[in-house]
Amino acid sequence: MIEVYELLKLVVDNDASDLHIKAPTAPVLRINGDLIRQMQYPPITPEDAEQIFTAITTPHQQEIFAAENELDFVYSVTNLARFRVNVLRQRGSLSLAFRVVPFAIRNIDELKLPVILKNLIIRPRGLLLVTGPTGSGKSTTQAAMIEHLNNCRRCNVITIEDPIEYLFHDNECIISQRELGGDTHSFATALKHALRHDPNVIVIGEMRDLETISTAIAAAETGHLVIGTLHTTDAPQTVDRLIDMFPPSQQQQIRLQLSQVLEAIISQTLIPRLDNKGRVAAFEILIATNAARNLIREGKTFELLTIMQLGKNEGMQTLDNELTRLAKDGVISTENAVLKSSNPERLRKTLCGVNRGT
Secondary structure, eight states: OOOOOOOHHHHHHHTOEEEEEEESSOOOOEEETEEEEEEOEEEEEEEEHHHHHHHSOHHHHHHEEEESHHHHEEEETTEEEEEEEEEEEEEEEEEEEEEEOOOSSOOOTTOOTTTTTHHHHOOOSSEEEOOOOOTHHHHHHHHHHHHHHHHHHHOOOEEESOOOOOOOOOOOOOEEEBBTTTTBBBBBHHHHHHHHOOOOEEEEOOOOSSHHHHHHHHHHHOOOOOOOEESSHHHHHHHEEEHSSOHHHHHHHHHHHHHHEEEEEEEEEEEEEESSSEEEEEEEEEEEHHHHHHHHHHHHGGGGHHHHOOGGGOOOOOOOHHHHHHHHHSOOHHHHHHHHHHSSSHHHHHHTTOOOOO
């Protein structure tokens, strides 16, 4: 049997983001976004997958999986890393996916995130949204922002996560981290009770349903800073997605509420670097200026792009402008820039004179 520690060390040593274990194929690492089979190992058998699952889970976790055939949890290896693990059944055998969560929380400067994030995280109230596809680095950005807050402002912070990923240590802040399953039964329930726990800041791992979104907006209205994540690709889509979650009869009221509480939308994606040294994050940032709030209230989200293009002095930027800059600076290829764009044809025309390779 392949030792799970050996595979997890391989993930860390190769700076991979994920490990996939599935029969009947060799272990697979995701490195710089690409899936790479580790052919030095034999194919995983169903028995191998079962043994690895048993080795890394508790009896209680095994009972949950037996009842639901799905399981999310965090597995920690001393002096190596933490791993967010998802287990599911496919064709009668187990498939396991491990996502690396480093012990150390890298700060905003180390990650070269937009400096405006430092100002956004210390705002006293409102709604901050960090969005992007799965695996785009939302958790890492969110953790860096919370750690910045932890170093510069005295706040009571409550996080609601599924599962807990980065571990925070109290510095200026006191930070309580709650995990779905072990500490609470749902995001919405945990959010309601968090409001009675004297919080300054509430962090929601994922705003995935109507009740959670509605309670998050209400919490932001009552003077808390609420930080949440969504699987949307840009700022206008994020606004539309939030509003479309509500019944048509409520949407105008939600537009009004959202326009009042929103502070910023930070959308991000990860792109392979042209020098093959990892990936770089590209950001779209919408700051809720008076003009942006008016457009949200009036349902003219398609005009938010213009607000971002004109709002550079306020810290705003569009994803396409950032992709253009990265391609022209030779950080990413023009092909990858076009692939990540919400308007690929327009970006292709913008970059037609840039030939930086693939």
